[in-house]
Amino acid sequence: VKWTDMHRLADRVHLEELVKIGILRGNVEEMLKVHLGAVFMPHGLGHLLAIDVHDVGGYPD
Numbered sequence: 001v002k003w004t005d006m007h008r009l010a011d012r013v014h015l016e017e018l019v020k021i022g023i024l025r026g027n028v029e030e031m032l033k034v035h036l037g038a039v040f041m042p043h044g045l046g047h048l049l050a051i052d053v054h055d056v057g058g059y060p061d
Contacts, residue, residue, distance in 0.1 A: 011037040
């Protein structure tokens with residue numbers, strides 16, 4: 001499983017739940033297109049911690 005796939009899944013589920021409980025209204029697909037999830041989860045699925053606190057993880061570029 002790729003980290004990016006897990007992040008995208010978490011982003012989708014997160015937005016779906018925010019819609020379900022009434023914090024957000026609208027189409028989740030449209031929210032994903034404009035990266036609305038980053039407003040609520042700015043660091044993605046989680047911080048990647050290793051020897052270097054700002055580890056690049058799956059983003060070496």
